[in-house]
Amino acid sequence: RAKEAGKGIFVVYDKSMHTEFKERMMIEKHLRSALDNEEFELFYQPQVNLLTGDISGFEALIRWNSPDLGFVSPLSFIKIAEDSRLIIPIGEWVLRQACHFMAGLCRQRYNDYRIAVNISVIQLLQDNFIPSVLGILTETGISPKCLELEITESVFMESFERIVDKLEYLQSKGIRIALDDFGTGYSSLSYLQQLPISTLKIDKAFIDPLSENSYSQSFIKTMVSLGHEMGLEVVAEGVEDRSQLAFLKKTGCDKVQGYLISKPLSQRNTQDLLKRYGHDMV
Ligand code: C2E
Ligand code: MG
Ligand code: MG
Ligand code: MG
Numbered sequence: 642r643a644k645e646a647g648k649g650i651f652v653v654y655d656k657s658m659h660t661e662f663k664e665r666m667m668i669e670k671h672l673r674s675a676l677d678n679e680e681f682e683l684f685y686q687p688q689v690n691l692l693t694g695d696i697s698g699f700e701a702l703i704r705w706n707s708p709d710l711g712f713v714s715p716l717s718f719i720k721i722a723e724d725s726r727l728i729i730p731i732g733e734w735v736l737r738q739a740c741h742f743m744a745g746l747c748r749q750r751y752n753d754y755r756i757a758v759n760i761s762v763i764q765l766l767q768d769n770f771i772p773s774v775l776g777i778l779t780e781t782g783i784s785p786k787c788l789e790l791e792i793t794e795s796v797f798m799e800s801f802e803r804i805v806d807k808l809e810y811l812q813s814k815g816i817r818i819a820l821d822d823f824g825t826g827y828s829s830l831s832y833l834q835q836l837p838i839s840t841l842k843i844d845k846a847f848i849d850p851l852s853e854n855s856y857s858q859s860f861i862k863t864m865v866s867l868g869h870e871m872g873l874e875v876v877a878e879g880v881e882d883r884s885q886l887a888f889l890k891k892t893g894c895d896k897v898q899g900y901l902i903s904k905p906l907s908q909r910n911t912q913d914l915l916k917r918y919g920h921d922m923v
Contacts, residue, residue, distance in 0.1 A: 794826030845879025
């Protein structure tokens with residue numbers, strides 16, 4: 642009996658691994674042609690400056706509508722794109738698209754906005770990453786100060802020195818660097834002071850329990866003052882209700898992003914939003 646049960650468990654385990662593998666292979670196969678087939682679209686989620694209540698910029702977020710697989714979340718395909726290195730052409734497309742969008746906003750005199758773009762460590766490690774970024778800035782004509790690259794703590798786990806050098810160089814050109822999902826990684830706080838960053842993005846995981854839990858209030862207060870002590874801008878992600886917003890305002894957090902303000906929007910809906918509100922979002 643025990644033997645049978647053991648075998649059964651093994652079979653189930655094996656099958657689910659097999660299914661997961663097949664799913665990954667399928668996603669990878671469809672990813673290969675997605676760029677050429679124009680299946681990606683960029684959405685934009687507004688960020689609001691809590692001091693003024695104005696929209697200060699947007700985070701660009703990729704969307705994939707595959708004719709065969711339907712809508713696939715970036716949470717499911719970015720990792721696969723990284724493992725297959727497809728993230729290099731995809732990431733370059735994202736950056737170019739986002740900068741063109743920003744250039745369009747500048748032509749409509751919305752020129753004090755900033756666009757934030759998520760960058761994978763695979764892109765950063767690539768030799769021509771810097772020329773590619775600078776090339777896209779020249780090509781689109783946007784000012785480097787309008788661009789913010791979002792990275793996560795995990796990028797520093799590989800080739801720390803090389804990554805730091807590259808980020809410092811980009812910063813010297815006026816491009817901003819944001820540390821995304823802050824507080825969820827494994828790096829120690831002592832690292833933080835060595836990192837060439839301009840913005841801290843407090844992860845949604847700290848914002849979610851805000852109303853029920855006084856520890857998370859202390860965490861956030863600490864992160865905001867730490868960021869400010871270090872001369873960084875502090876942004877809170879995943880703000881979903883008014884009480885969270887009120888608390889963040891009170892602590893002096895600089896900016897917020899989240900469903901309370903707006904979900905990520907298509908380019909067209911972003912334009913409409915700007916026409917309707919322009920300023921004064923909160
Ligand atoms: P992220 O960079 O931390 O982006 C924030 C995610 O939280 C987005 O999910 C956004 O839609 C979602 N979000 C924002 N506000 C709220 C809220 O109030 N409530 C909830 N429940 N969610 C909120 P999304 O677009 O599914 O992206 C997931 C992750 O995929 C991103 O996390 C980022 O790590 C990655 N990603 C997305 N686009 C790109 C890209 O173009 N390149 C790379 N390398 N990664 C990307
Ligand atoms: Mg991000
Ligand atoms: Mg994040
Ligand atoms: Mg996140």
